[in-house]
Amino acid sequence: MNRHSVALAISLSLTFSHFPFTVVAQAPKLMLASDYPQSLELSQYLVSEKLDGIRAYWDGSTLWSRSGERIHAPSWFTAPLPTIELEGELWIGRGRFQSLMSIVRDQxxxxxxxxxxxxxxxxxxxxxxxxxLRYQRLQAITRGIDRAFVQVIEQRPVSSPEALQRQLELVTELGGEGLMLHHKDNLYLPGRSSQLLKYKSYQDGEAVVVAHQEGKGKYQGMLGAVEVETQDGRRFRIGSGFSDAERKNPPAIGTVITYRYNGTTDAGLPRFARYLRPHPML
Known part of the structure; x- marks a missing residue:
């Protein structure tokens, strides 16, 4: 891989020391988003929908996930892509992440x-x-690729915090995940960037399942809640967000899950935590 790849093989445990799995990969050095700080000069930003997909990095010959796992796409999918680095999201529509993950993880x-x-x-x-300017170049490159399955995520200016909030509410009502704000003058520098921001109506996090609790009432004989532990050792329970099928076949102990929440309690624990999905290994 090229200058945006880690020089040495790294052992990824998704940063959680309690997680029981290890992935050895050469992960690309990508720019990462920070949370929206609520106070910005919005005229300097372009806004797009935050797609609920799988981040993909094209190094000019091979498609990789954010964690450095090779994505085994069909040859017809990658053949039209140019021999330059590209970054994007593999996506099949709002609310279809699980289906996408099963497609993309297949070797x-x-x-x-x-x-x-x-x-x-x-x-x-x-x-x-x-x-x-990179956005303009990306548009030209995509026109040159000329395949319906390769698109540029549309970037739009936003006039005010109120307009931004309305855009977030619309995307959320349609089942979207949120918005991305990209400073017009931002250079591509690997690592966490204060000029690449994510804005969602909720927060999310990852934790490892450490215990199951049996349900009561209509959930008798099924999962009632999972006890989870975060990277910094905080433990709490998540009892909502599970389908009946997931309650009958819950995430195994040791599984990393993603959950949604709305702020934190005085003790620093997530408020109204809801199960979202298993964390993708990609």
């Missing part, structure tokens, strides 16, 4: 299922220009 790609998948580009890791 023998299912040609028919991959026909559902789109590559939605949002940056050029090799680009030395400010983001607004």
């Amino acid at each position: 023998q790609p299912n040609e028919k299922q991959w026909r559902q998948v789109g590559l939605y580009l949002f940056d050029l890791p090799m680009g030395a220009e400010p983001f607004q």
